[in-house]
Amino acid sequence: MSSxxxxxxxxxxxxxxxxxITDLPQRGWERLWLWVSERINPIVVKEVRQSLxxxxxxxxxxxxxxxxxxxxxxxISLMVPRIFYMPAGMPLLAGYFCxxxxxxxxxxxxxxxxxxxxxxxxxxxxxxxxxxxxxLQIVHGKxxxxxxxxxxxxxxxxxxxxxxxxxxxxxxxxxxxxxAWTVVLSVCETALALLIGAVARTRLLQVxxxxxxxxxxxLGVGLWLxxxxxxxxxRSTEPDSSVLVAIFATFMxxxxxxxxxxxxxxxxxxFPSENNSTPLRIRILVCVTLTFFWLLFLTIQVxxxxxxxxxxxxxxIVLMVIGALITGERGxxxxxxxxSLPRTFVGRVFLTWLYPGAGLGYVYLVCSYAAIVGSVIATxxxxxxxxxxxxxxxxxVAGYLLLCYLTFYLGLNRLIIMAVPRQLPARMIGSVALLVxxxxxxxxxxxxxxxxxxxxxxxxxxxxxxxxxxxTTGEAIDRVSAxxxxxxxxxxxxxxxxxxxxxxxxxxxxxLVRVALPPRVRQDENVLQSPEPVSTDPFAx
Amino acid sequence: MVDTNREEKPTDVxxxxxxxxVQSTTKRRGRADHPMIQLRRxxxxxxxxxxxxxxxxxxxxxxxxxxxxPNGAGKTTSMRILSTLxxxxxxxxxxxxxxxxxxxxxxxxxxxxxxxxxxxYPNMNCVEYLDFFARSYGLVGRERTxxxxxxxxxxxxDKIAEKSIRGLSKGMRQRLCLGRAMIHDPAVLIxxxxxxxxxxxxxxxxxxxxxxLAADGKALLVSSHxxxxxxxxxxxxxxxxxxxxxxxxxxxxxxxxLRPHVDVVIRLIDGGERLGAWLVGKPNVDQIQASDLVVRxxxxxxxxxxxxxxxxxxxxxxxxxxxFSTESRSLEDVFLQITTGAVQ
Numbered sequence: 001m002s003s004x005x006x007x008x009x010x011x012x013x014x015x016x017x018x019x020x021i022t023d024l025p026q027r028g029w030e031r032l033w034l035w036v037s038e039r040i041n042p043i044v045v046k047e048v049r050q051s052l053x054x055x056x057x058x059x060x061x062x063x064x065x066x067x068x069x070x071x072x073x074x075x076i077s078l079m080v081p082r083i084f085y086m087p088a089g090m091p092l093l094a095g096y097f098c099x100x101x102x103x104x105x106x107x108x109x110x111x112x113x114x115x116x117x118x119x120x121x122x123x124x125x126x127x128x129x130x131x132x133x134x135x136l137q138i139v140h141g142k143x144x145x146x147x148x149x150x151x152x153x154x155x156x157x158x159x160x161x162x163x164x165x166x167x168x169x170x171x172x173x174x175x176x177x178x179x180a181w182t183v184v185l186s187v188c189e190t191a192l193a194l195l196i197g198a199v200a201r202t203r204l205l206q207v208x209x210x211x212x213x214x215x216x217x218x219l220g221v222g223l224w225l226x227x228x229x230x231x232x233x234x235r236s237t238e239p240d241s242s243v244l245v246a247i248f249a250t251f252m253x254x255x256x257x258x259x260x261x262x263x264x265x266x267x268x269x270x271f272p273s274e275n276n277s278t279p280l281r282i283r284i285l286v287c288v289t290l291t292f293f294w295l296l297f298l299t300i301q302v303x304x305x306x307x308x309x310x311x312x313x314x315x316x317i318v319l320m321v322i323g324a325l326i327t328g329e330r331g332x333x334x335x336x337x338x339x340s341l342p343r344t345f346v347g348r349v350f351l352t353w354l355y356p357g358a359g360l361g362y363v364y365l366v367c368s369y370a371a372i373v374g375s376v377i378a379t380x381x382x383x384x385x386x387x388x389x390x391x392x393x394x395x396x397v398a399g400y401l402l403l404c405y406l407t408f409y410l411g412l413n414r415l416i417i418m419a420v421p422r423q424l425p426a427r428m429i430g431s432v433a434l435l436v437x438x439x440x441x442x443x444x445x446x447x448x449x450x451x452x453x454x455x456x457x458x459x460x461x462x463x464x465x466x467x468x469x470x471x472t473t474g475e476a477i478d479r480v481s482a483x484x485x486x487x488x489x490x491x492x493x494x495x496x497x498x499x500x501x502x503x504x505x506x507x508x509x510x511x512l513v514r515v516a517l518p519p520r521v522r523q524d525e526n527v528l529q530s531p532e533p534v535s536t537d538p539f540a541x
Numbered sequence: 542m543v544d545t546n547r548e549e550k551p552t553d554v555x556x557x558x559x560x561x562x563v564q565s566t567t568k569r570r571g572r573a574d575h576p577m578i579q580l581r582r583x584x585x586x587x588x589x590x591x592x593x594x595x596x597x598x599x600x601x602x603x604x605x606x607x608x609x610x611p612n613g614a615g616k617t618t619s620m621r622i623l624s625t626l627x628x629x630x631x632x633x634x635x636x637x638x639x640x641x642x643x644x645x646x647x648x649x650x651x652x653x654x655x656x657x658x659x660x661x662y663p664n665m666n667c668v669e670y671l672d673f674f675a676r677s678y679g680l681v682g683r684e685r686t687x688x689x690x691x692x693x694x695x696x697x698x699d700k701i702a703e704k705s706i707r708g709l710s711k712g713m714r715q716r717l718c719l720g721r722a723m724i725h726d727p728a729v730l731i732x733x734x735x736x737x738x739x740x741x742x743x744x745x746x747x748x749x750x751x752x753x754l755a756a757d758g759k760a761l762l763v764s765s766h767x768x769x770x771x772x773x774x775x776x777x778x779x780x781x782x783x784x785x786x787x788x789x790x791x792x793x794x795x796x797x798x799l800r801p802h803v804d805v806v807i808r809l810i811d812g813g814e815r816l817g818a819w820l821v822g823k824p825n826v827d828q829i830q831a832s833d834l835v836v837r838x839x840x841x842x843x844x845x846x847x848x849x850x851x852x853x854x855x856x857x858x859x860x861x862x863x864x865f866s867t868e869s870r871s872l873e874d875v876f877l878q879i880t881t882g883a884v885q
Contacts, residue, residue, distance in 0.1 A: 019702055021672050042676035055665035123660030126626055127721065131677035271645045272628055285852040336643040387853050520638035524647060
């Protein structure tokens, strides 16, 4: 190669190139569309562009349309001539729901899962994560793309569903309710699939997770269609106001849970120094509070205490699962998180528990559940007159026992996990496994020992079954005996001991104080917050 | 520091190409009062392996820093730490004064990273790919379109803007990756093996792009195995082996430190052996190898004036000199001398 044959690289001035993407549109509606597209999540724009060119979407959308048209023709031809004088909407609607369930409850959630895992597999995730998009924006982008797909599939079947209403035999309320439920379930499944996709970061885990997600989706769609075809559609009647309120409350709670799941998925792919604990714990608090208030509203409406006991159990299980994950946290408050620690004494007393760390998280959960139990008990006393068939004591005892169990088991779990080196991978999964093992042993060992000592005969409840959550709580709800009293004393002492020890061990985290912003960050903040742009000399070197 | 230390590049085929004047869409950056890239005692362990072991260096604005090392030396790990894709076990990395550990969001706005192995999306063409990343960096409206046009033109992708990414050649993919890294006009660019798999022409073009970006005031950290490329485009280099930065500085400084003498070759019409005997005992002369027509020796004074004096003395002694030349050491020689080739 000689110097004479090599031309200078062709680098043009850079302003001549014209393309529909690189040019600003002239027409009004196009400019408005561009303005909107620039404000929504870039991942949605990217995925819509990709989907429009992809075979997978074309095939699945086409098949859905073909299936809907085919079912319409087949069903109508089978129902002729009855269709002219009898209501025929219900069987058609059932068929459409079956057709809709496949894309909405299998293809869309699994597509979202694959989309997230493919980012890791194709090495595009790193490019995404070093862009200005936050981890939460990445997850929300995937979720929004799934929602766009859901809307497209719904729009494809919308004319068919309108036809079922015109054929009579099915009410508008039934159609809208079950459509809404299908969409809500699809969104929930997508959120869960994204969470699993975010957690499964290695190839092996991704393969296992794909099988798990696919199995779960098929099970979900099977259960939903079984319910829908056997009970849901046929038994659906016009609702009264309390049912509508219950549905509204349920949707609100589900929305919060989906938000919590998406935040958790975002946390799983976020940079380690980022503080994800605080937003997660706030969402948990909102979920529990929302559930509590709606349940309280319904309880006053139906005047029964069973829903409250159910709520106490439900929130206990949820907090145990969350607690198992939190106690597996590595427990490091990064200097970045320390910059936002509360400054005032009152702030530190109430808000420090929202910050990262297994110990702080444990105390936060125990306090949250204590607040729930306290609120339930207070409400129970306040509204004693509306609980006519029960004394109300069972709620107090059940609530207290569950609080002791939560404090004891999670605290013990955290103490054991503390002995595990911080660098060990999959600490959270290990923490969940440990809690499950501990619960099994605590239930089975006393049970087998007493059974063996009793010559393999049935035996009544005794204080030695104090760590058996199900039996002790069930017994306490039925009747408060002397043995229950002894169990309560044992559990109280154990819970106080474990809680106290954990409290002492998280002193270091509690004592951390807010650190000042580094000068460079402060300088940058000032530039960002300055109302006028800093004038610069364009000719300066 | 940058301009004063810049080494005079040797003239060869590549540098015979006229320098390209790059017209940036952005204003030329002012010099910051801190290094644009800074590694402060960074350690990174993978089990018992010290992938990065107490590495510190700085890169100023407008400087191209070459990062050299054998496979598994810790180059990519250091670059990933700087790009907020990995965390150091100890120490900190700073970009434009912001910590990569504690302020990754601020670092990302100022940083463009071109990994060795980068991913692409299916069913996308070049312009859509760049548009997606422009949007991801928060560019909107005229700012976005301007950035896209500039990047496409700068990387030469404007002619194949509508071409599917999966159908691009290796060189074009490298250009696309560079375009993605610079779409938001970052102050710092980290390029991991950018010339990998490129043909000679593409390498020359890439080198000009890199120099153009540095001239625009950006700080560039470039790793490569093609040492001749680095020697020609870098203002300073760092050689890393087994996780440790063995040496860093300008290429000229490092060469001078490693061997403070030059190899002199003299070709004659005849009387080479006589010249060899004449040179014995002369100051700064060592390791004389003489044949009838060629004499080689080491001259331990790397000053052109001293070399001229020596030539004058030889001619004055009536030796028939045809050619008097000095052999400078290449970056490859430096690399081979410094590194042991050991892996961990």
